[in-house]
Amino acid sequence: MSESPQPSSLAAANPTPAGSMADLSEDDFMDAQTTTPTPSPRASLTHHDPTLIEEANHLLSSKLEELPEEDEDFEEEDGDGDPVTPNFEFDPADMDLLAIPGKALDKAEEIARRVWEAGWTVVHHNHLPKWLRDNDFLIKGHRPPLNSFLACFKSIFRIHTETGNIWTHLLGFIAFIGITVYFLTRPSIEVQWQEKAIFSAFFIGAILCLGFSFLFHTVYCHSERVGRLFNKLDYCGIAVLTMGSFVPWLYYSFYCRMEPKIIYLVLIFVLGIGCIVVSMWDKFAEPKFRPVRAGMFIGLGLSGVIPAMHFVITDGLVAAFQYASLHWLLLMAFLYISGAIIYAVRIPERIWPGKFDIWCQSHQIFHVFVVAAAFVHYHGISEIAEYRLSFGDCLEERSQLLMLRTV
Numbered sequence: 001m002s003e004s005p006q007p008s009s010l011a012a013a014n015p016t017p018a019g020s021m022a023d024l025s026e027d028d029f030m031d032a033q034t035t036t037p038t039p040s041p042r043a044s045l046t047h048h049d050p051t052l053i054e055e056a057n058h059l060l061s062s063k064l065e066e067l068p069e070e071d072e073d074f075e076e077e078d079g080d081g082d083p084v085t086p087n088f089e090f091d092p093a094d095m096d097l098l099a100i101p102g103k104a105l106d107k108a109e110e111i112a113r114r115v116w117e118a119g120w121t122v123v124h125h126n127h128l129p130k131w132l133r134d135n136d137f138l139i140k141g142h143r144p145p146l147n148s149f150l151a152c153f154k155s156i157f158r159i160h161t162e163t164g165n166i167w168t169h170l171l172g173f174i175a176f177i178g179i180t181v182y183f184l185t186r187p188s189i190e191v192q193w194q195e196k197a198i199f200s201a202f203f204i205g206a207i208l209c210l211g212f213s214f215l216f217h218t219v220y221c222h223s224e225r226v227g228r229l230f231n232k233l234d235y236c237g238i239a240v241l242t243m244g245s246f247v248p249w250l251y252y253s254f255y256c257r258m259e260p261k262i263i264y265l266v267l268i269f270v271l272g273i274g275c276i277v278v279s280m281w282d283k284f285a286e287p288k289f290r291p292v293r294a295g296m297f298i299g300l301g302l303s304g305v306i307p308a309m310h311f312v313i314t315d316g317l318v319a320a321f322q323y324a325s326l327h328w329l330l331l332m333a334f335l336y337i338s339g340a341i342i343y344a345v346r347i348p349e350r351i352w353p354g355k356f357d358i359w360c361q362s363h364q365i366f367h368v369f370v371v372a373a374a375f376v377h378y379h380g381i382s383e384i385a386e387y388r389l390s391f392g393d394c395l396e397e398r399s400q401l402l403m404l405r406t407v
């Protein structure tokens, strides 16, 4: 989808000679308010052109006269991405900038400082810097660069394009911490230490994946450097969850067969680490590589087809469903793959751009599917472990099978 700057309604409302302050586009005005609230505004106010200052005075006065009296917070921009002005106390009489240029600078600095302290308002996609433009089908409600971890974490409790992404995986993260604590604190008569160790691989994967994801979506707008770092951690989390999910499944499915168990564990770890290495590549996070990312992680998950086929060939299809939780594995694969496809094609916002800016966008659906798939897998490996442990140890199982064959 092509992006074009919005028409400059602000400049049109204040017709003045060319090259003047009133020629500032709406984008410039938005940037001044939301995307560059630097703690040191004086650096950008080094010129002392009296005409410019007078026009700035006029422009600010006319905009500030339109302000509501007692509005505590910023308003959101309108449908065209037009900015609204933040609420701060202002006396136009103090704005005689022409008379005392030094005072004018102080006043401008004071205004910038107050805008900085007051917080931020959501912005139109067109007003985002390039590094924050990930999905151009989400039109409004984006966070601007915040440059502060505190502001990023406070934004968890505000409504914007990332709110749903943050909460879907934050709640999943909390849920899996709860499940892990419950599971690991069971008395050994109920759950033995071997089971705790094997299940921990999956729990660690789920907690890291959901934790990195919620952190990434929270601090994504901090700055380009921080966003890129956490984006890589987010991708690593997916690979770690996939590897961790394989451990209990392979362990219990090939319980008495050491060779295939070791080979498949090594295989998934080599592939998973390969995915992590690729994720470290800076360009991998670029929007154009979205289908490649989806494909790579689908491929990593689908490598499970090889041990699953092995089990079906050696033990038969019925045993695969009965003792290897193949049905739960298939449901999990369906959730991961359909989630990844929705993520890659960006539906529904691709069909109705601007209608899913805040809720039900493709990334949130993908997140919900990931959490659901992790719960399905937990259920599946719990079932398979129960079956497996009810057989007794491998020697007993072998004698049972031998008896069955001789009968």
Ligand SMILES: [Zn+2]
Pocket (backbone or CB within 6 Å): 165, 213, 217, 363, 367
């Ligand atoms: Zn995500």
